[in-house]
Amino acid sequence: MTEMRYRVVKPALAEASPSEKDTAPVMQAIDIQHRYGDAEILRGISFALHPGEKVVLLGCNGSGKSTLLKILNGLIQPTAGHFMYQNEPITPKRLRTPELHRRFRHEVALLFQNPDAMLFNPTVFDEIAFGPRQLGLQDVSDRVNHWAEQVGVSRHLSRPPFSLSGGEKQKVCLAALLALDPKVLLLDEPTAALDPRSTGWLIDFLSGLGITILTTTHNLSLAPELGNRALVLGEDHSLIYDGPIQTLLADMERLAAANLVHTHRHRHGNIEHRHTHVHDWQ
Amino acid sequence: MNPDRVRLIAYLAAVLAVSIIHQPLWLALGLGLTLLAGGREAGSILRRAIRAVLLFNLLISLSYLVMAWLHAVSPWQMLLRLNLRVLLLTSLTFLFIARVNLFRALDFSRNLTYVLGLAYSQSLTFRRAHDDFRLALASRSLRRPGLRDRYRASAAAISWFIEKSLHAANQSAQALRSRGFFHD
Numbered sequence: 001m002t003e004m005r006y007r008v009v010k011p012a013l014a015e016a017s018p019s020e021k022d023t024a025p026v027m028q029a030i031d032i033q034h035r036y037g038d039a040e041i042l043r044g045i046s047f048a049l050h051p052g053e054k055v056v057l058l059g060c061n062g063s064g065k066s067t068l069l070k071i072l073n074g075l076i077q078p079t080a081g082h083f084m085y086q087n088e089p090i091t092p093k094r095l096r097t098p099e100l101h102r103r104f105r106h107e108v109a110l111l112f113q114n115p116d117a118m119l120f121n122p123t124v125f126d127e128i129a130f131g132p133r134q135l136g137l138q139d140v141s142d143r144v145n146h147w148a149e150q151v152g153v154s155r156h157l158s159r160p161p162f163s164l165s166g167g168e169k170q171k172v173c174l175a176a177l178l179a180l181d182p183k184v185l186l187l188d189e190p191t192a193a194l195d196p197r198s199t200g201w202l203i204d205f206l207s208g209l210g211i212t213i214l215t216t217t218h219n220l221s222l223a224p225e226l227g228n229r230a231l232v233l234g235e236d237h238s239l240i241y242d243g244p245i246q247t248l249l250a251d252m253e254r255l256a257a258a259n260l261v262h263t264h265r266h267r268h269g270n271i272e273h274r275h276t277h278v279h280d281w282q
Numbered sequence: 283m284n285p286d287r288v289r290l291i292a293y294l295a296a297v298l299a300v301s302i303i304h305q306p307l308w309l310a311l312g313l314g315l316t317l318l319a320g321g322r323e324a325g326s327i328l329r330r331a332i333r334a335v336l337l338f339n340l341l342i343s344l345s346y347l348v349m350a351w352l353h354a355v356s357p358w359q360m361l362l363r364l365n366l367r368v369l370l371l372t373s374l375t376f377l378f379i380a381r382v383n384l385f386r387a388l389d390f391s392r393n394l395t396y397v398l399g400l401a402y403s404q405s406l407t408f409r410r411a412h413d414d415f416r417l418a419l420a421s422r423s424l425r426r427p428g429l430r431d432r433y434r435a436s437a438a439a440i441s442w443f444i445e446k447s448l449h450a451a452n453q454s455a456q457a458l459r460s461r462g463f464f465h466d
Contacts, residue, residue, distance in 0.1 A: 075417045098425070105424045117414040118422065120431070120438035130431075134424040162438070176422070 024087065026051050026184060026212050027072060027108075032081035034067055041067045042078070043238040047231055049184070049212050056223045056245065057216040059233030060259035065216040066113060068233070069186045072214070073110040085184075106135065109177035113188040115169035119161040124153055124172050127161050131180040147175040151205070166193035178209075187215040191222060220260050224249065232258050286387035293378045300370050306359070309366040316373045323380060331372040339365050396463070400454050407450075408443060415439040 025048035034042040042064045049055060059065045070076045072083060074090045082089050085104060095101045112118050121127040128144045137143065148154045151171040156164060161172050170193050177185065187206075191199045203225045206213060215226045223230060223245055230248045232241035240258060241248055248254065255261045265272060296312075303309060317324040343361055350357035384402075388394040419427055419435045427435070 070417060073421055075421055102424050105421070110418075110421045112414055112418050112421075114411065114414055116438075116442050117411065117418040120419070120435040122434070130422060131424065162441070180424075 023050055025049060025084075026086060028084040028087075029068075029072065030081055030083065032068070032071060032078045032083060034064070034071065034076070034078045034080075040237055042071075042233075043236065045081070045233075045239050047239065047242055049214060051183075051212055052210060053212050053229060054206070054227035055212075055214045055229045055231060056227040057214055057231045057233065058218065058220065058223055058248075058258065058260060059216070060218055060235060063233040063235060063258075064237045065218075065233060066188050069110060069188050069214070069216060073108060073186055074104060075110075106131075106180055107183040108186065109180060109182040109184070110186040111170075111173055111177060111188060111190055113192055115166065115173045115193060116162075118173045118176070119169060122160060123158055124148070124161050124164070125157040127172055128176045128179050130176060135180070143179045144175075147179045150178070151175045152201075167195060167198040170194060171198075174205075182211065184212045184214070185209070187213065189216055189218070191217065191219065218260070220249075220255065232260070234258050284386055284389075286383045287390065289378070289382045290384075290387040293374065293382070296374055297371060300367060300374070304363060306362040306366055309363065309370055313366060313370045313373060316370060316377055320373075320377050320380075323377075327373050327376045327380070330376055331369055335368050335372050339368055396458070404447075404450055408446075411443070411446070412439070415442075 027049040029045050029047050032042055032045040034040075045068060057065050057068065067076065071078050074092060074095045077092050082091065084090065085108060088100070090100075090104060095104060119127055121130055125144055125148075128147055129140050132140045132143050144157070145154070148157055151174055153164075153168060153171050153175060156168065156172070161169060164172065170190065174190075190202060194202060199222070203222070206215070206226065213227070217223060217226065228245055230241060230243065230245045231239060232248065232254070234240035234257060241251075241254055252261065300309065300312060303312070317328060320327045342364065346361060346364070347357050350360070384398055385395060388398055415435065415438075419431070423431070
């Protein structure tokens with residue numbers, strides 16, 4: 001366990017280009033609010049994602065991260081507010097239009113936190129081929145082999161996906177989404193089912209992808225590896241920070257307000273004291 | 283006695299009465315009274331009850347119609363009784379769920395509260411998981427999923443739920459044993 005605030009943060013490998021912010025946003029959330037019955041899940045969320053950006057969405061458990069990703073994937077209609085994809089408003093109702101549905105599902109992919117929810121085909125090959133087959137592509141087999149090799153599941157292609165470990169399932173899901181060549185990848189706690197070696201692999205793998213990626217995590221120590229801009233959902237379900245990760249990491253007050261750091265008694269040699277910090281692995 | 287426990291007793295008595303009564307007129311009256319007690323939610327309770335029993339009642343009713351035709355007897359009294367009884371029991375249950383805090387109703391028994399707590403937490407977890415399975419299929423489908431895809435997705439979800447249920451039941455039993463719940 002190490003203390004995060006004293007750590008030198010290295011920037012993510014795939015930095016956004018300087019002109020990135022000048023380009024039109026690929027996705028825009030505008031004053032999104034969401035409730036389940038009496039419970040407030042999201043409050044007044046507004047931000048924009050630009051092409052090629054790697055953004056990390058941070059927040060403690062129950063802050064609304066997963067719900068926000070589902071809204072951005074057009075699966076849930078927010079109670080109020082809306083979001084745009086390439087300047088086009090997206091709602092579950094509008095997605096009933098076959099052309100828009102096909103284009104949006106092709107270009108915006110969501111990796112669920114529970115990979116089991118995404119797997120239902122008889123073999124890993126069929127799982128990865130599911131999307132390309134719907135597009136009627138001619139090179140389905142090549143795509144499947146390419147992405148299976150990229151994520152390291154080639155040897156499992158003929159196996160049922162249900163028999164794989166949690167980390168392997170996560171990789172199969174990722175390959176299944178990438179086989180569609182999406183423009184935006186929404187990742188919900190992608191490291192939750194991974195061991196440390198696979199987490200390292202995932203960080204390298206994602207940094208090499210030249211597409212827009214929004215990744216949720218409550219693991220603060222992983223955040224600077226997954227992107228260079230942070231969005232933080234507070235415990236009151238509003239967006240309390242949107243900016244560079246390095247600036248956020250230096251702001252202990254804000255991190256504490258978002259319940260992303262904790263205080264407890266611990267020892268340094270013979271000295272015992274308390275202060276706010278984060279652990280590398282939570 | 284707290285109001286929730288009174289309602290629980292009333293519900294159990296009503297279920298018993300509905301199971302004993304055979305006259306369709308009384309069953310219809312019971313349904314009317316239940317919806318009246320539902321107040322503004324009466325429409326929603328009736329809609330949900332009809333949706334919940336539609337397939338089951340349709341299958342049973344059709345089977346009974348065939349049997350009655352083969353034996354040359356009139357099916358209508360029986361069909362009316364059966365459908366009214368099932369609809370009344372389902373509406374009563376929906377009304378009960380909407381009006382009663384089960385935890386308060388069962389707070390006279392520590393064991394029953396434990397069992398209810400376990401069942402409730404499992405049902406919440408499974409409801410969230412069910413939503414995820416449904417949304418994941420929608421998210422991955424570039425066109426309306428075909429029958430084969432829906433069948434496969436449902437089979438995968440059912441298999442996952444069975445596996446998780448067994449695991450969760452095992453974990454719960456171990457946790458309860460660890461906390462001294464069982465004395466074996």
